[in-house]
Amino acid sequence: MTQKMAITLDVNGTGHEIRVEPRKTLCDALRADCGLTGTNVGCEHGVCGACTVLMDGVPVRSCLMFAVQAQGKALRTVEGLSTGGKLHALQQAFTDNHALQCGFCTSGFLMLAAGTLEQQPDIDDESLREVLSSNLCRCTGYQNILRAVRQVRDAGKAGAR
């Protein structure tokens, strides 16, 4: 046990003042200290992508960084996708296309897709496939996940939150 550090995490536009050991990973701090349990912790070594969040607009694996490193960064998690009780276009498309079964990988896929479509709204099919290949879905829903994200890309709704 080392001395806890007082930090502020900016998550979905809200400041969370928390005290954490420096060894606490960002995903654990989000879940245990900020109470945002939508981000899932999978492999804890950067392979599965379940813990993907957006940091300053780009997808990162939150198990591969410490919470203390995220100070001063704008974080976005799956809790920040829907607005006013209305699902984000990606969430709706995942639902409509049966792009989840157990749901464990879903928040990671959603944040990866959200960050990707915001950066590259016109990403081509092959690149999209490659981007999504970084995350694991063990219910093997890949085709439906691809279909859902393509649908949102084609509808140009990525920016609509």
Next chain:
Amino acid sequence: MKPPAFAYHDPQTVEEACQLMSTLDNARLLAGGQSMMPMLNMRFVMPDHLVDLGRVSALSAIEERPGALRIGAMTRQRDLEYSPLVRARCPLLADAIQWVGHRQTRNRGTIGGSLCQLDPSAELPSVCAALDATLTVQSARGTRTLAFADFPAGYMTPSIEPDELLTHVELPDWPAGHGHGFVEFARRHGDYAVVLAAALLAVDAAGRITRASVTLGGIGPAPVRVGAVEQALVGQVASATLFRGATEACRSIEAMEDVHAPASYRQQLAVVMSRRALEAALASIGSPASSTGAAAH
């Protein structure tokens, strides 16, 4: 799967970081964390102190120097991927960066971290070997530069002292319009390569090769420059037949053996990958960087 306890340090300058590394016992540097964090989570490394370079902004820059591109050690792989300067001045790096991990890991991973991790199957060390890069390391004792050829001391072991840190790498220019090719074979895209190859070619007006560089990763404990192939190419007119003959020399390179592939398989891959890298290099002559080698997965 939780990291061990350590004291955290986040210096703002290279000098502060060097000072910390010279005074602290059992301290490790943290760059982008995409290899270090798994090693911490699995407790393969147990440092008493972790010195995070994430706030040392002076280490993140891509700068043009006479005859070379200078890249700060903490430059994110993502910034290399999207840099017009890298594409224009060092297209081999632009080719290779597409193969490094995944989008999320490139957003955090750094060039310096990858070089110091020195995985034999990683892309960036092989790019540095292919280009005869020069590395600069700094400590409280001073600054020194070394050729990439002298950088690996052994398997995943760079020849830098525990109190030293890599500050930047210089990638020498090749002539405008030179050929560049980078291919790799991995079980899945984004995985470390089983074998990868990087090739550079300069040709004269008659199509005769004036300079060649061929590098293999994933076959030995560190990137291997295949001098025998390079020598067989220089002075000859570039062609698929020439490449096919010359790359046979890769079959006799001493190869690693592990759970992923026996040595003979890697030697076969070395022949095929080096040939494909050369073919990609030849096809690219006169044109800017493109993603090459998509056939390998």
